[in-house]
Amino acid sequence: MRTRSQLKGPQTSGNEAAMKAKHDFESTSCAASEHDPGTLTNISVEAVGRLLKRTNSRGSTGTKKHGSKLRRDEFDGMPDVGSKGNNKETVKRCIRYDALLDGITSTDAKGKTPVEEKVVEQNPPSASPDKEEGTDDSDWEDGLISVPDSRKHTLATEVTVEFDESPSSVKKRSIRRASAEEKELAEFVHKVHLLCLIARGRLVDSACNDPLIQASLLSLLPTHLLEIAEVPKLTAEVLTSLVTWFHHSFHLKGSPVPERSFKSSLAYALENREGSVEEINALSVALFRALNLTTRFVSILDVASLKPDMDISECPNQGTTRRETGIFNSSTLMVVRPNPVSADGLIDSLACKAINVSAEACPTKKSEGPKRKGDLVFEMQLEMALSATAAAACESNSGTNLEDACGNSSDFSSSRKRKKINKSEESPVSSQGISTAVGSRRVGAPLYWAEVYCNGENLTGKWVHVDAANAIVDGEQNVEAAAVACRKSLRYVVAFAGHGAKDVTRRYCMKWYKIASQRVDPDWWDAVLAPLKKLESGATGGLVHLDVNPESASEGLSTSQKCLQEDVSLGHKFSEETSKQHNLNINVESSARSSRAATRNSLEDMELETRALTEPLPTNQQAYKNHPLYAIEKWLTKYQILHPRGPIVGYCSGHPVYPRTCVQTLQTKQRWLREGLQVKANESPAKVLKRSLKLGKVQESETGFFDEDGGEGTIVLYGKWQMEPLQLPCAVNGIVPKNERGQVDVWSDKCLPPGTVHLRLPRIVPVVKKLEINFAPAMVGFEFRNGRSVPVFEGIVVCTEFKDAILDAYQEEEAIRRAEEKKRNEMQAISRWYQLLSSIITRQRLNNTYGENSSSQAARQIHVRDGPFEAQTPNSREGRQSVGSPQGYLQDAKMDALFSVHNEDHEHVFPEEDQSFDDESSVRIKRCPCGFSVQVEEL
DNA sequence: TTGTGACACAATACTTTGTGAGTT
DNA sequence: AAACTCACTTTGTATTGTGTCACA
CATH class of the missing domain: 3.90.260.10 (Transglutaminase-like)
Structure with missing residues (x-):
């Protein structure tokens, strides 16, 4: 029989992985839910469901690029199929299921043959997210479901799957790297x-x-x-x-x-x-x-x-x-x-x-x-x-x-x-x-x-x-x-x-x-x-008692245990970090020696750590590139060096192999500065790198000379062992020590000169200037803007003794600034309201004068769409008129002028005695004897 | 046929300290 | 006049990860 399978919507590898994970999850959650129904499990089920949905959706987008390849790989591991081009050529591929079907006579508990079971696993009944995917899986399913019943011993059943593919595209398979996403x-x-x-x-x-x-x-x-x-x-x-x-x-x-x-x-x-x-x-x-x-x-x-x-x-x-x-x-x-x-x-x-x-x-x-x-x-x-x-x-x-x-x-x-x-x-x-x-x-x-x-x-x-x-x-x-x-x-x-x-x-x-x-x-x-x-x-973890005397203890230890102890101590020689990790082990070891008792667990931890430290040397060079334990000089980067140069723990292809702990990372003085370290006196650079040709040329042209020895054309590197804690000059007489750029680089608190403090506050510079206190801008890093690095300044560095005075002044200045800002905002609001209402009234007047129905009814209707303002005449019988001013405070004079509105022959007036004020809502209602009223919110 | 190393290439990480015109 | 804002333009190199290919 033949089944035609079109590769419409293949899944990505991510999908495949997710499917596998999903299968496992369902297998887990299925059982788990019996123990703990409706709680964490269900939440997790939902969460994973969402993840899978996300995976599927992403996967489907990915298929546009290289999907057919993936699906085909997933399907049967055939050679690659490129994207469909115009010159399509149908290639028939035959998959023999002889191997699958031969000899399969049994059925499982459900009476399914393994082949059928495979189909079920591929599309689990509970896999609702996949069902939602639609066509992809249905195509996929069709191809497999039509496999005949193996119980009938169809030994030479053939399934032919046709793929549309271009043979040329097989050759020029595009190499696509995985994106970060x-x-x-x-x-x-x-x-x-x-x-x-x-x-x-x-x-x-x-x-x-x-x-x-x-x-x-x-x-x-x-x-x-x-x-x-x-x-x-x-x-x-x-x-x-x-x-x-x-x-x-x-x-x-x-x-x-x-x-x-x-x-x-x-x-x-x-x-x-x-x-x-x-x-x-x-x-x-x-x-x-x-x-x-x-x-x-x-x-x-x-x-x-x-x-x-x-x-x-x-x-x-x-x-x-x-x-x-x-x-x-x-x-x-x-x-x-x-x-x-x-x-x-x-x-x-x-x-x-x-x-x-x-x-x-x-x-x-x-x-x-x-x-x-x-x-x-x-x-x-x-x-x-x-x-x-x-x-x-x-x-x-x-x-x-x-x-x-x-x-x-x-x-x-x-x-x-x-x-x-x-x-x-x-x-x-x-x-x-x-x-x-x-x-x-x-x-x-x-x-x-x-x-x-x-x-x-x-x-x-x-x-x-x-x-x-x-x-x-x-x-x-x-x-x-x-x-x-x-x-x-x-x-x-x-x-x-x-x-x-x-x-x-x-x-x-x-x-x-x-x-x-x-x-x-x-x-x-x-x-x-x-x-x-x-x-x-x-x-x-039970206790393990070592009831032997100290001398015989080491004799009594098995060879592997002795090696273990030696190896651990060797590991200590290798690095500080590993020694930190093994503090526990040392404790165990020492406790084993002193009290002859340790927990199984700590002993096992020690054993596992020892295995980690005694891993055999890899046989290929490339394995040393990122090997956690060993290194070959050949694979060190420009900024790495062997220090100390030994011990040699073995050889690989003639290259001496060193413990990874001998590999030190070098940095420039400036870089070390960021970590609060400076080069010790009389230390010569561990490594001097030539700058790249291009950069060197640029600098040569800029400076007019090219210095071979540690000048502009080279990068001077130091190792950590050549460093000591940063000793910056102290602040004296209220003067902040600054660098050559007149600033302080505050990478961390370690970079602050003694006796100074970093005030990371906005608008603080004018305050300090006003107080005539010496300060330095604090540079906290760089940001890449407009194609170049730009230093980022945040706050200032001042001597500690001025801190309180500056902060007090800053508070005052800020209070004044806030008050002014508030006043400015209010004035601006009033001004805008005034403009708005003026324009409305002008409009009304124009409408009254020149509008088609310049009757009093039309003239008295003011309507502003989407605005807080609404005013209606009592004739509308809709209740009160209102003029809302959400934030502003409308000065009475202006408002009175504003609402002394000419209406044909009548000019509205709002006598004091006709005004009422509601304390709760702060709303003042002003009434004209003609019946027109306005509502003013006073804040 | 397979493992290894060299190499190529793409993605990513790291680098890193203005200027001039217009506006307030 | 000083201070401030904004547009300008969109680096360049090293490192890392990965695939391919030649060779033993």
């Missing part, structure tokens, strides 16, 4: 997504504490395994048997049902002894907690990219994988044992998902030719990562998992053979190619696991990685490799316990420099986690 939006989405995932993690964590689930798990546990709860010194090895039992008892199945709350999903998984990877790992956490083991639920927060275009530029399969599995679904490292109970289809569906990582990555190419070598290698990498992980697990399992491991290795070799066969095949990906996956272990990025605190590990105890779904114990060092093999980066690894959370990324991520730029602003992240960290610490 797009970056901001991406960051916004990233942050919201992070919060959603944290919320989700907390939900899972609290579900693991459910007493009913824990009790049920305990009831299933064989009696001999219950003894683990009593073990005084828990080690990873002790856990192995428990994990093995768990792995045998609970099996993985497809993705979870998002509509259900997590707790009920967990109960359902427990009842059926099978569930998603998240559920299985959560059950393991619940079991460990039931056994009184201090346990965390750990999750990789696979969050939308922080950078706008990352979602496009990354391997196309990422979008595919994300779209298909979602973040909470089963793209986790999965070692699925052939399960006699579960239908083959379950495995097949997992196999299908796993294969999607590679098989769906570039379906076009697959449909056109043999499987790419890269895809094969990638699959092999997956297998190898799995093999390595399983091998480690096998070792730690001390043979209990032998069967597993052996099975795995044979699977690996056999699958490798199959890959070779596949490679030699010239046909497109066939159902046979997929079937090789059936029965073998399937892998995806690890997303969930548990951490169990084992007090028997090391001297101080250790958090041990336990992936019960895959029967892996203490495999922390393999997590990164497995994730990398699955093209997932360990940007955020967060451990959840006690309704709190803690970032433990450092434990699993060895190449921090690779993920650092992909993480959100650390200040924001720390602020978000701070309260959660406290909660987490409260739940897991």
Whole structure:
């Protein structure tokens, strides 16, 4: 069958990211709302809804520029399609869904095939904002919905998607950089997504504490395994048997049902002894907690990219994988044992998902030719990562998992053979190619696991990685490799316990420099986690007693612990800043030495910080450009220098590598001045830069000479170590010391000469001049105006002793000024009112004299549109006449003159006795014996 | 095929201290 | 006559981030 899909209104990457975030949010909020209906959750739902709306609206505008490219990328990772030109050429692209459909026989709880489920995930029922978008999604939906029912085993179903594209535009793909707004939006989405995932993690964590689930798990546990709860010194090895039992008892199945709350999903998984990877790992956490083991639920927060275009530029399969599995679904490292109970289809569906990582990555190419070598290698990498992980697990399992491991290795070799066969095949990906996956272990990025605190590990105890779904114990060092093999980066690894959370990324991520730029602003992240960290610490942070004497303490410490201590002290040598950060650690260390007791949490913090300080040296030069720990001189900027020049901590491509703390930023004297620092006596410049040729020439022509040595043609730079606190000349005899421009540069209070004060008041100069007090204008900065920098002056600098006198005089002057201003305003108001009323009366007179109906009735009607003034004769029987003067105060004389209006033969007069005054409203009513009256408001 | 480094290019950050005519 | 306002014009360079390409 063929489906034609027009790329009318594609989504941007921002949209995609937002969609992903939205999916996660809904998944979180769905469950959350059950716990806490109608409160914060609902508010958050609305807020995120608004964000998504904003995202969508922005996304739709962005599509005008490069939308088709994005949508197409999102769709299937095909090569680029340029904007539609006049010379359109229809290119047919065929997407084979063989890989998707082959072997899919199972249905999930709702009876949907995975393909259908994909459609549902793409357009969640609750996604009202998307529905509002209209045509875009409907087109998108149409294409997928028409995929036939896979249950009918339509093995060679073909979906043809036609794109209007110009081949030439493919070549000249315009490079468009993300705008600041797009970056901001991406960051916004990233942050919201992070919060959603944290919320989700907390939900899972609290579900693991459910007493009913824990009790049920305990009831299933064989009696001999219950003894683990009593073990005084828990080690990873002790856990192995428990994990093995768990792995045998609970099996993985497809993705979870998002509509259900997590707790009920967990109960359902427990009842059926099978569930998603998240559920299985959560059950393991619940079991460990039931056994009184201090346990965390750990999750990789696979969050939308922080950078706008990352979602496009990354391997196309990422979008595919994300779209298909979602973040909470089963793209986790999965070692699925052939399960006699579960239908083959379950495995097949997992196999299908796993294969999607590679098989769906570039379906076009697959449909056109043999499987790419890269895809094969990638699959092999997956297998190898799995093999390595399983091998480690096998070792730690001390043979209990032998069967597993052996099975795995044979699977690996056999699958490798199959890959070779596949490679030699010239046909497109066939159902046979997929079937090789059936029965073998399937892998995806690890997303969930548990951490169990084992007090028997090391001297101080250790958090041990336990992936019960895959029967892996203490495999922390393999997590990164497995994730990398699955093209997932360990940007955020967060451990959840006690309704709190803690970032433990450092434990699993060895190449921090690779993920650092992909993480959100650390200040924001720390602020978000701070309260959660406290909660987490409260739940897991017990005291660790080190009951050994000081000498043997260091002997007793494990090698890693000793390294840790040394490394921390090395870190202190590196920089002051790091030493500040590690104050806590030092305290912990010292307290550990003195009282032999420290909290698990502080020990862990120390461990994580140590990892941060002992990161291995990157192998490529460019990584040193912004590396937080190391630097290469080659990559220093003009304003940077190595001081001190050493120690050399290693080499990269022949370049010596220095600690980043040796890199000092240099500045000019003027710049340092702003920070309240001045160059020490006899310090020579740390660096002298030549000015740019152009600027140098300009100055040369201006000054008539070109000084090579620190004159106009050079920039002289100093380092902070050459600085001392600014020592400005003191104010003497009431004279303010000024700079060469006769002013004081007040960058901060540090820049004020001793004995002076900055009075930041407007109109103060005349006051000081009047008092004949010495002062200097205070320059507070620059602003760029009319193409050049203009100094900004605010207030003055005077000697402190005159401050009070000046302020008193200033108050007086201001009072006088205000009074004068008020008077001026009033006079102006009166004048304007007078003009207005005069013009009205003139108009009236003209009307009376020359108007068509110059009868008395017409003559007596005065009407001013939109004005406060209204006057009517009593004949109108509408009540009083009024003349409102909103602010002004109309002098009686003027007003009397004004209203001595000639009306034909009659001149209005307002005798004193006919006037009345209302005190409350301050309104005076003046009446003419003829019946005409005016209302005057007196203020 | 992939990783690395060099390079190009665009966006962003930093720089930074009038003048003359007309009006009050 | 002094003080004030306003128009004039819209820098130029360095740094950083990112994509492309050549090469090992």
